[in-house]
Amino acid sequence: MTGHDVADSIERRSGVSLWRQIADRILQAIATGDFAENAALPPEVALAERYGVNRHTVRSAISALVQEGVLRAEQGRGTFVLSRKRLSYPIGARTRFSAGLQGQTSERHIVLLASSIEPASPRVAEGLGLARGSEVIRLETRGEADGRPVSRAAAWFEARRFAGIDKAMAQTGSITASLARFGVDDYLRQSTVLSARHADAADLADLDLQPGAIVLVTVAVNVTPDGQPIQFSESRFPAERVELKLSAL
């Protein structure tokens, strides 16, 4: 009773085109090591047979992955895997953007995309323990490692207590450092809720993804050591480039 292992799993008339399904399969094969990095993919005819589709359909999938920078095709030689492995992004009580990526990348930083003051939505108000409609500061940021976007986040802070945190963030490029300016020397992650969905238009633009990509979504509340909520955030990670490692708290 073996051999059903990976099995053919191409679904027709599913709303997802065959070339996109095959592109996903190839991405997954790279992620699991089935297709080694820098090695050649099987030739197009072999892939077509393997997935039970026409060669041109395989070509569409490959062409999309070449567009995404995952593969490089060379006429007469073959098609080669470029993509590196996924980043392993640590999540725990003391999650900090740069701390946990040490050793995996040579360069990493956070870019402040936008900031605004707005009334707290019910969800944000509940997370921060504020009255509904209280003013909060929202920071939109993007995390980058080795020049590639690896996260996209919105963070909300109580506007009264953290007035000017947007400027601090713009200067320091670090939420930890910005919070320190307001007397927050330490903070803990109180809760994290995790889900996944297809990337929307904003995700596609900010994370440099192709349509159909998946994002991991975390919704988290950070608190001071004495339990006072200071930050509510929603982060999105491109599933093809990032995995989340849940570390001991």
Next chain:
Amino acid sequence: MTGHDVADSIERRSGVSLWRQIADRILQAIATGDFAENAALPPEVALAERYGVNRHTVRSAISALVQEGVLRAEQGRGTFVLSRKRLSYPIGARTRFSAGLQGQTSERHIVLLASSIEPASPRVAEGLGLARGSEVIRLETRGEADGRPVSRAAAWFEARRFAGIDKAMAQTGSITASLARFGVDDYLRQSTVLSARHADAADLADLDLQPGAIVLVTVAVNVTPDGQPIQFSESRFPAERVELKLSAL
């Protein structure tokens, strides 16, 4: 600079058909509470305008969701939301299947789908601290809550130490109870790595999903209190029905 909030995010020629993208958006709107349960959806013409597509395209999306049992359409009246919210599945040092779902569902259990003895793959061997190729027992299980599948998992145990755990699992329906028969009274989750991908054919079948659905994937190692690895597992959760709540370890 407001008003980009949810924004239109329908992508054309992306390999994912418009009706499937809109179905996903509706599912998400239900999950976030934008479309309340048991309430009527906006009429088809309104939805078509909202997403910038033809009414017939919206109808295709709705028809798929009716097929999935999420919506019910009534001629002359409207289209109504049937689906409940996502289950919030706790992940932490003492993750147990049924413990954390209390209060969210009335009925829950684990079904043993299959079991086998096989040589440990490099990944499994490393997780369990065994020599590559050592014999391990694999259990394939499905978790159900209120009659709907909410997880699908493969778990590996050292074959020598846990010979017969497959039968124990079939009898008790509980991994915790089965481990207790082998003298394991307590265990902790040592590590969890999280990712997301499109469901493959086996996921679609076992989790009762439609093509294009997303699954959350966790890869975890459980250890005894003194740090000895006893269980390596890979679990898949349907993202449309489950979210993962990371609890304090």
Next chain:
DNA sequence: CAAATTTGTCTATTGATATAGACAACTATA
């Protein structure tokens, strides 16, 4: 150099996807 292998390009055909418009069928309400 010749042959084999592999990717690239072209034409043609079929079926699925998306748009457009018109009208029927059913429900709720004034």
Next chain:
DNA sequence: TATAGTTGTCTATATCAATAGACAAATTTG
């Protein structure tokens, strides 16, 4: 009982997705 609002069905058309076959262009190998 009209009328307005909603879902259901039909026809028609244009574009995208997938298959099929043939051959060109580049590379590697004997």
